[in-house]
Each structure stands twice: as C-alpha cells, then as structure tokens.
Amino acid sequence: MRRFSAGVIVALLVSCTRASDTTGPGDFPIHFQVTNDLIAPVTVAIDGTPVAILSSGKGAPLTVSSSAQWLTWTSAKPAGADGVPIPDHIGEVKIPVSGIGGVLEIRNVIADQTYVTARIFNATRAQVSIGVFDGSEAACAGVLPAATSDGAKGLVQIGYYRLLPATELRAYRDGSRCGGPYVAWPASTLKAYAANSGLVLLTLNTAP
Numbered sequence: 001m002r003r004f005s006a007g008v009i010v011a012l013l014v015s016c017t018r019a020s021d022t023t024g025p026g027d028f029p030i031h032f033q034v035t036n037d038l039i040a041p042v043t044v045a046i047d048g049t050p051v052a053i054l055s056s057g058k059g060a061p062l063t064v065s066s067s068a069q070w071l072t073w074t075s076a077k078p079a080g081a082d083g084v085p086i087p088d089h090i091g092e093v094k095i096p097v098s099g100i101g102g103v104l105e106i107r108n109v110i111a112d113q114t115y116v117t118a119r120i121f122n123a124t125r126a127q128v129s130i131g132v133f134d135g136s137e138a139a140c141a142g143v144l145p146a147a148t149s150d151g152a153k154g155l156v157q158i159g160y161y162r163l164l165p166a167t168e169l170r171a172y173r174d175g176s177r178c179g180g181p182y183v184a185w186p187a188s189t190l191k192a193y194a195a196n197s198g199l200v201l202l203t204l205n206t207a208p
Contacts (some may be wrong), residue, residue: 118190130178
C-alpha cells in the first residue's frame with residue numbers, strides 16, 4: 001500500500017513556530033498564521049530555512065522579520081512499496097512574505113490551478129496500476145493492491161495532480177505498470193473533491 005508519511009495519519013506539528021527571534025536595525029516582527037488543508041504534510045521555509053512541518057489539518061503561528069522575503073512550502077510525496085517517493089504535480093510553492101497578510105491557507109488551489117489527490121479502494125481480487133491521464137499522456141501514480149481473501153479492500157493514496165478538463169484517473173489491468181485495458185474515472189467525477197484538501201474517494205468495483 002502506498003501512503004503519505006505518518007504525519008498524515010497521526011496529525012502532528014513537529015516544528016518550531018518562530019522563524020526568527022531577532023530583528024536587525026529598522027526591522028520589525030511580522031506575525032501570521034499558516035494552516036495546511038492538504039492531505040499531505042507540508043514543510044514551510046522562510047528564505048530557504050525550514051521553520052515548520054505541518055500535518056494535514058494543522059496550523060502554526062509564525063513570527064518573521066520584516067526583512068524576510070520569501071515563504072516557500074513543499075508537500076510530502078506518497079511513497080511506493082520500495083519506499084521511493086512518487087512524484088506529483090505540486091513542486092515548491094513560493095510566496096512573498098509581504099503579500100501574506102495575517103493568514104496563509106495552504107490548499108489544493110494554487111495560482112488558480114486546482115490539484116486533486118485520490119484515495120482509491122479496490123474491491124476486486126485483481127491488482128491494478130493507477131495512472132493519471134491529462135488529455136495527451138498518462139503518468140503512473142501508484143499500484144492498487146487487490147482485495148484480500150477475507151474481504152479487506154486494497155488501498156492506495158496517490159499524490160496531487162492537476163485537474164484539467166480532460167483529466168481522468170485510470171485503473172489499468174497491468175498491475176505493475178500503466179498499460180493495457182483500463183477502467184476510468186472522468187474529470188466530472190474528480191470534480192467532487194473535498195474543498196481545500198482536494199481529496200477524492202474512489203472505489204474500484206470491477207476489474208479492467
């Protein structure tokens with residue numbers, strides 16, 4: 001099963017919440033709140049220095065110097081069975097400190113682009129591979145294990161992908177790579193994502 005780090009399941013703030021305890025001549029402290037609405041934990045940095053790790057649904061007050069220029073955040077990537085993180089479409093997000101105001105809400109709409117993630121259950125006895133098709137090509141996003149003999153469903157949590165008009169998730173018959181016949185969930189289904197987190201819950205009931 002692919003999953004995000006334990007911070008997704010055990011919501012835990014594992015960071016300091018003060019970016020700077022000192023200011024230089026003419027500087028003054030800036031206070032604001034950062035919250036994470038994504039399913040994935042995020043690492044927050046000020047001018048390249050990490051200051052907070054926020055798990056899903058958590059927030060932290062930050063105090064930075066007025067001389068600080070950039071806040072950046074990156075989301076954790078789900079790991080495959082081999083422990084290697086699976087890349088998704090959210091890279092490093094860079095925000096000028098001067099434009100934050102009192103609250104920064106990290107959510108699934110970034111610069112007017114919507115991103116979604118899916119938690120997919122498998123009720124069939126066939127392992128499948130999950131791909132994300134963007135209208136021109138498909139990117140492999142994980143392997144969805146088969147349901148067990150005692151009826152427990154397989155489960156995979158994929159990363160965040162751009163939701164475009166032609167985007168669809170595909171469950172491919174080939175259980176280790178994205179190829180062959182597939183079952184698809186279209187963009188119209190993916191639009192039913194949870195507000196702010198971008199989470200979509202899906203179940204594969206028929207093997208491709």
